[in-house]
Amino acid sequence: MxxxxxxxxxxxxxxxxxxxxxxxxxxxxxxxxxxxxxxxxxxxxxxxxxxxxxxxxxxxxxxxxxxxxxxxxxEATEQIARDVEAIKHSATIERLDRQWERDRMSHMVTNKHGQHSLPTKGGAMVVGGMVVGFGILWTVIATGISTAASSMGAPGVFRIIPMVFPLFGVLFVGFGIFNIVSMLKKSEAYESRHRDYMQKRRELVSKQRQLDDDS
Ligand SMILES: [Zn+2]
Structure with a gap:
């Protein structure tokens, strides 16, 4: 052809x-x-x-x-952009963690043995409750003693001192209640900060996971 x-x-x-x-x-x-x-x-x-x-x-x-x-x-440019975004994001999480660590320290309370701990509602009730209990016990016993003393007809100053005695117990009760209230407030403040931090962190981590899935 x-x-x-x-x-x-x-x-x-x-x-x-x-x-x-x-x-x-x-x-x-x-x-x-x-x-x-x-x-x-x-x-x-x-x-x-x-x-x-x-x-x-x-x-x-x-x-x-x-x-x-x-x-x-x-594709390569977008990959780099995603990588940079992921790195920035994990740096944000680290910064949040460091910030929280400082924040947490500022919420620490010091007990009478010089130990630092975080305020808890349970701890407030136990420590404050012990003070209140001691105050009540003191008041009851001191009142009993002073009643007995005055009924025995102790003279002068011995009659005044037993009347002041039970008042210390009342002071202790007041101090214990004040302690409970202030510790509860502190633990409330701490818990609210902790919730905020956890919430923020959860959001960041879920976004991080999303970024990892994309790349
Ligand atoms: Zn071609």
Whole structure:
């Protein structure tokens, strides 16, 4: 079968059009996607491959040129952005933890043995309750003693001292109640701060997980 005539003159036309384009500086390149040869004007930054239609960016390193698939570049850029976001995010969590550590220390209460601990409602009730109990016991016993003393008809100053005696117990009861109230307030404040911190941290961690899943 005889070949159609235009098939044999095809390359000639192609060469001719190449010659026309020689007037501007052209660099030979290969498509990074299908490795087809490309000819690109020297100053071009982007080219679309005529064979596979891939959009390419043109990279120049010294006197050598190469192409990179634009989607790959975009992908790499987005990956970096995600990584940076994830790093920033974990730094935020660390900062929150450090801040909380300082905050926690500021809520510490010191007992009479110089030990630091966090205020709890249970602790407030136990310590304050002991003081109140001691005060009640003191009042009851001291009242009994002073009643007995006055009934025995102790003279002068011995009659006044036993009346003052039970008052110390009442003071203790008052001090114990004050202690309970103030410790409860402290533990309330601490618990509320702790809840805020936990809430914030949970949010940050779940966002971190989301970022990790995305990348
Ligand atoms: Zn191509």
């Amino acid at each position: 005889k070949r159609p005539m235009f098939a044999s003159i095809g390359p000639f036309f192609l060469n001719e059009s190449r010659c026309e384009r020689l007037s501007m500086k052209v660099i030979p390149l290969n498509c990074n996607h299908c490795s087809a040869p490309l000819e690109v004007a020297a100053k071009a930054k982007f080219v679309t491959c005529g064979f596979c239609k891939t959009r390419l960016s043109i990279q120049q390193t010294g006197s050598t040129y190469s192409t990179e698939v634009l989607e790959d570049l975009k």
